Amino acid sequence: MHCPFISSELIMPNACLCLCVSPAVCICKLAEGEHPLLLRLLAGPSTDTLSFVLREQQTGEWDAFSIPELHNFLRILDKEEQDQVHVITTRYNIYREKLEAAIQAVSSPD
Template sequence: MWRSRRLEDTLLWKSSGCKYTCHAQCRDQVALDCHQNGSINGYPLNPLAQDHINNNQSSDSDVEKEKELRTHLTCEDIRQKVEQYNTKSRDHFKMTLNTNGMYTGFIKVQLDLRRPITVKGGGVGGVKGQEAFYLPRGSVNTLHISSTNTVRQVIEALLRKFTVADNPAKFALFKRFSREDQVYTCKLSEDEHPLFLRLVAGPSTDTLSFVLKEQQTGEVLWDAFSIPELQNFLRILDKEEQDQMCSITRRYNAYREKLEEAMRATGGPG
């Protein structure tokens, strides 16, 4: 009996989170949602999953870290970092340090917008009034800002550059960075200073880059859109629906022609 019990124990696996027990060979086929000490199903979270959880938490700690670092940096520290930044920079986007300790420079922001934006008259394409557009995803824009500009001001400046009429609160600025051969994306607080983050990280966009996205609230806040915006969305959806219907019709017409040709080749009807 003792031997059979010992053998049974070696063939069982028990989750450290919820104490669920199953056969060892069934371990990979069991999906549990129990969490304990940074693990799921008894397995330690990999760095990407753990960072994803951390990124979904409040970014207040990041703001506090930035404020603490900014406080401890002296004017001489800033001067040295600006010089080091300009030395490492491989383009003409250098930083300029003013006598009052404030510095100016350039940041590049990648656009990753999934929904259309409303453009004022005289904007993209020279449209009049307001019109909805899909901005090309992945395009990069350069902004000249100062060390005092916050994330919210950067978002507003970027929207003004494209004459976007949408509420800036619909958008968020994210930082993308690498850690241990993994790429992570983290939402920035509106009080953070992008140029300071750029200065500390250095000029390489592989180390740090900025991405403009929609606010990730889990669902679309339709109440935040105006009636003209919603009407533009409907027109875009109607056009996409018609294009999709035409594409499907062409594809099935092509299939029908091939089938009819095959039937004629074999002497069948048609």
Template sequence: MATVAVYLRKLADEEQPLRLRLLAGPSEKVLSFVLKENETGEVNWDAFTLPELHNFLRILQREEEEHVRRLRHRYARCRQKMQEALATRTPG
């Protein structure tokens, strides 16, 4: 089995990933990219403008509301099924 060399490095600002990918040809074995956060996984919030930060908050709020809506729907269905199961059972 062939050994694959893996090199990890940050792309420089002037590098163009799409151009590099196109120049490498169709085989992903020749060159591939993986997008990652920085090493610590922390976000540099100072790099964003206030409108961008407010937009992030709106997006997070919508995602949270959708998640809560799905959870409530799921538990409402579970409650209904349990009530139906209890209603069909005879005591003791």
């Protein structure tokens, strides 16, 4: 299958997220109004159809840093990731509890 946003291995400017079923890699920036979770759900259960990778907006000169400095950056980023996972997990658990309570309230006989 051909990806409409890639021509001669170049990414077309202003391209939105595209679904590629071929081995080609499509790198597209999500538009402001796009919803990654909805796109993932619409793509179906196969992770071969669509996947997301978070990337930094700016690329720096990482070779200018020493190995200990880079390890320190990784530790900081790992800590930030753990904090964000905890926040998202907590939110999800609260939402799940509310959803289960609402389902229980609707399905319980009066």
